[in-house]
Amino acid sequence: MADPVVLIAHLGGAAGVWRPVLDELPPSLTTFTYDRPGLGGAPPRPAPNPPMSYNAFAGELAAQLPAGRVVLVGHSFGALIARAFAGRYPERVAGFVSVDGSIPQMKLQLDGEPVVDGGTELDLITGHVEILTAPIPDVPAVVLVRRRDWWSTGKPPHPAIDDLWQAHQRILAQQWRAPLIVAERSGHHIPTDQPALVAYAIELVASGRQEPDEARLAKLGGAVAQR
Template sequence: MHTVQGRRRLPRAVTFGAAIAVGLLLALVIDVARSGGPGAWLARHRIPAPYVAAGERIVVGGRSLYLDCRGRGTPTVILEAGSGSDSGTWTAVHDELATTTRTCAYDRAGRGRSDPRPAHTLADAAADLRTLLAAAGESGPFVVVGHSLGGAYGRIFAATYRDETVGLVLVDAFDPDLEAARIHPLLGPLRDEYDVRLDGLRAHVSRVDSLDWGASEAQLRASSLIGLPIEVLVAPRYEPRLDEATNAAIAEAWRTAFESLSPGRVTHTTAWGAGHDVHIDRPDLVVASVRRLIDRARFR
């Protein structure tokens, strides 16, 4: 262990791990506070219905990826899970959507039933998904639904395969670039705490998803969704340490941030009664948003 002027310097791995831990702990504390206390937080983080693996593993680039497609009809809905999650988190949404249209959930590389891959980018994952769908005989048009970090994966897929994508649903989507630009200036005394949280989340998704987040953020900035119909579902956000006016300004900042992705084509819904896992807490809202996009695609 190195010393500097008589002080002991912790190894870099220790300080890096501590930053992740502090960031995630702060995120948890804030989420519990916004939920109305530990009891309310536990109630809304109930375990979803058991998932029965009804799909298949398909070889893509020498790796097996899991895909579960059900139902009939067009467009085909693609469900993208959040960081560290897999297709099983979509059970309620998947079951309902499959009654009216073709719906596919899958496990990204390294998640659930899919083989891992080395560090990669959002664009690499989008190519994986398109190859997987083609190998399974699934074709567009597609409506892509992404929860949390899955929203970033969905955005890159939609931008890359724009001619095949007719709509995008962002379910409490995660984008630290948008957050830093729009939300950070409003936080006042909480900015430092927010920075630690955001850095911790970036480190978390890089580690858990084997994601090159620096390159992936650059891909998000360069992508274009102009003209694409987008449904945005956002969990209610309220920071009790800030006043009403600031909380209202933050809510408006979120709205304008997502509106900038496709001006004039974005529909916003506040997911009352839900936390971050809107697709588990309020699957009905996700289903309604998807079906609105499907109707727009079918009758445009």
């Protein structure tokens, strides 16, 4: 039996955002989605609610999971929680799928306000150090990245940010010894725009494989990036 699949949503995202992907997965896979405190049906964290690093978010997730190994699937900010989890609990990781994962220290809002998830501020500096120093387990992995020049609404990001984002995905794929797959019909929200492609990446990793079938990828709107 395949290891359970844990799906971790983007910044401010509740568990329900994974429904399109869940609908594409085979029923033989056991899946786990959850609401972080202050999101969906989960109550907020009690006061004083200090800023949290990625390791702290990973610790919260670990406390909700049964013993044993899991396949981690994280979108955007959720991919950073998955990477922190893998660093803290490498023996519990059976596989890793990054879905357009965020850059650890990148401020995701440009209005001067702190970055907040479910009412809790992110400690970006501490979290960045945690990700930089986290060990990477030797497990099957896939890295998905959005199409270049697309963001979440079809509006292109600043070219320099786009270049940095794409470079980060290439480096991440190299670190995890994973194929880098481009979602050619999607902006940042790949789980919504191309859920079948995300489901295929999960199936690959959950089965213990990671090299995709390029013909099937093409039908799903994906392609292996040239390194």
